[in-house]
Amino acid sequence: MADAQAVVWPQGSRLRIFAGACAIALSLGVVRFDFAALGRQMLESGWVDPQAIGRLAGLNLAGYVLGCLHHTRIRSSAAFRRVMALSLAVTVASLWLEALGLGSWWQGLWRVLAGWASGSLMAGVPGLALHGLSGHRRRRGTALVMVGAGLGTVVGAVAIGSLAPRSASMAWVVLAALASLLAIPVGWLLRRSAGAAASPPSRRSSEAAGLRGDLISAESVWASPALRFLSLGYLLMGASQVPVVLYEPLVVSHRFGVSPGLSSDSLSLLGVGCATGALLAASVPRSWPTRSLLALGSWVGLGGSVLFLLGRSLPVVAAATFLTGAWIWIMVTLTFDRLQELVPEAQHRATWAWLTALLGIGFMLFSFGCAQLATDHLDNVLLLGTAFMALHVVIELRQMQAD
Structure with missing residues (x-):
């Protein structure tokens, strides 16, 4: 009976959660993860060379980081609503513009804008x-x-593989159409939440009067060793996921010579792993310490990275991709939950935005740093990613032991 009571949701919360899931599907699944599926089509169509894939992903993450950092500076509810509405519009518009294929300079600009918008939505x-x-x-x-x-990764990858297996421009159109559909419930959420997001005048006054106290509180929050290790682990998590998230279709195509459509479909395993990992993190009993679950989840990522590095058969690489996806969203879900244990509620949104920015910084630095190396030495990129993953495990173990 107690468990049945635990799953009773307040009125309207299920619709908000569904809309929130659509927003994450749009900002991460479609804008970020599905770009790996598009990379193969762009190479086949002669749009870009292999090192440009890393650069474009890095530009997208640069915009993503800017969006997260911008979000930490938002103070008023009116500004918050404007930024969120603009982010939704820019996300959809940038995907349609990328379908035009006007040139590498324009492609980079659209990637930056899409990253800024997705970072804002995620935060x-x-x-x-x-x-x-x-x-x-x-x-x-x-x-x-x-x-x-x-779910966004799965739907996008399958749509690309089945509807546009060999056409980069058509693949962008498919993603843009999917983004337009996902934006409908997200727009509803933003409109529905406008009143909830607005702070009463008395609260706004107290927030303004206590701004200095909030800053002091934030400094004391970041003094926590546990939060510092959690942040460093999130930074390493961003870097170590690059080989699978960004180069998986290229690895599958190079090692096994499969068609572009099959390599795109294989990326859907990453999305299935993400969904499985998030649900798995939510299904464990609340009595299990989150700090221990984070350390345990990091080993899932290390196992996936080793399999991806050494795998010489499609089933092994597929298992590695699934485990990596599960690891990413085990860590994201549990990190969001762990923040509630370490950070006062008044600082939670800003701290989450900073952590999200750190993950993007890790991904961006690895993407830029390995862009040239991936052209001729892709296996070395995978080895470096495994080394970062091992360090990530060490940091999460330290996080578990911290106060």
């Missing part, structure tokens, strides 16, 4: 979607919102 939407939830329901709701990244 701001979870709080809106989970408004009014607490305790175990908030943890489960977090997982259901984050599942959107996996």
